Amino acid sequence: YLDRLRQICDQNGILLVFDEVICGWGRMGANFGAQAFSVTPDLLTMAKALTNGAQPMGAVAARQSIYDAITDAGPERGIEFFHGYTYSAHPAACAAGLAMIDIFAKERLIERARAMSPYFADAVHSLSDLPCVVDIRSFGMLAAVELHPQGAPGSRGHEIQKRLYDSGVHLKSTGESLILAPPLVAERKHIDEIVGRLRTVLSEI
Incomplete structure (x- = not known):
């Protein structure tokens, strides 16, 4: 492209x-x-x-x-x-x-990000089995989880963003897409925690 x-x-x-x-x-x-x-x-x-x-x-x-x-x-x-x-x-x-x-x-952060990218992608794409998920896109240490819309445009994404914040994970919602961009110093345990809490919140809607 x-x-x-x-x-x-x-x-x-x-x-x-x-x-x-x-x-x-x-x-x-x-x-x-x-x-x-x-x-x-x-x-x-x-x-x-x-x-x-x-x-x-x-x-x-x-x-x-x-x-x-x-x-x-x-x-x-x-x-x-x-x-x-x-x-x-x-x-x-x-x-x-x-x-x-x-x-x-x-600290070789770019090399670190490149090495962590496949693990991050696998973790985020594991959420594709959830009924509320429309699509998942990722490249490097950046991903978007798109949700089925519900109500006014962007309202579902905003609601999930608030619930995630209450659960200890802060991310940005753009429309119905949840944007994940973990720090480049993130370790596997941090990726697991982010995706785990995201799965918990998304499973409740």
Whole structure:
């Protein structure tokens, strides 16, 4: 799919943008999803794990040709990619980002995520036997459990999210899909606990 999308964009002069705010920095078992799928976008957005959430920070990576087109059109010695945001390049956020990159390397978190991904996928997909489950999708250390809708759009997902929180598991619901994104330091026992509590709650509805 992504290979074909890359071809279509190239054939029609369209920029391909990957939003890797959630799936970047190891979540896919690679530095970025672009690398996991071997497809190079023209622009790539990132945030969240960039500072481990300790400081707000986002970034955009661009192909050299795009970077040159923007900077060459600007004033000589002007600020690159100037936006004028109040907190651009904030020292504390940049320090948190550098510390995060150092920890990722020292603790080999991307390799750890890649090794844990098959176990996580097997655990999450084991929930497919539950009557309330429509579909389960996963890649790397990210998964979605889609539920049969009931009532107003998103109401069932929201109700399950609240019940899970009361049981000690916090996750996000998007519509009727429950999003699972465990920490990259999670061990098998943590995966078992998350999926076990999820099964208990889903079995009660």
